Amino acid sequence: MTVELPQGRPGEEARSLEVRWIFPGQLETAVTGWFGRFPIETESREDWYLLDPRLPGLSVKIRGGRALEVKTYYGSPGNLEVAGRARGRLESWQKWSFPFSLPGDDRGCPAGWQPVHKWRRTSRFSLAGGQIVARASEPGQGPQCDVELTEVSTIGQDWWTLGFEASGPADLLRSTLEATARLVFDRHPPGAAEPGPDQSMSYQQWLTQRPDPKTEAC
Known part of the structure; x- marks a missing residue:
């Protein structure tokens, strides 16, 4: 497959601050109920991640067959900590x-x-008014944070993931993500869902830690 970038059409560019946890197995109904107390949008799609060759500091994927996304990693500003509820790497x-x-x-x-x-x-x-609130689906221009609960299937195995992605003015990314996390985790996740450092990683890190992608068929 050859990918050619559109001539004269710059891609959309965005800076984000993110934290994600990935768990093995199927998503429990209790967790979907815990997350469902907020308004949600649903989507089903297949993404393709480039794993060979490995490109340190880059994540390259084809999103739903409609967009080529390239992400550059700029390091970690530390950890997200919600006392007694969640801890993960920003x-x-x-x-x-x-x-x-x-x-x-x-x-x-x-x-x-x-x-x-x-x-x-x-x-x-x-x-809004100095507080984090659920909003309409249309993207805004100010500080915002998307929270996703996703069922994942790859190479015949089931996983699920909880992720936060803050966007907007760079100086407000961390405070926006932390305020959103406090709101989401004001109730403890049910069952065995305890987001901690061992489960905290990006999709790219998770996929590259799995068996050699060259031996796994699509």
């Missing part, structure tokens, strides 16, 4: 997104890429 990313479509005769996932099917539930929050 990650700073810069993302570029380009319109993308496969050639008509290109079928299936090419070598070096791994497909990940996702069924996503997303709640969106923004600052």
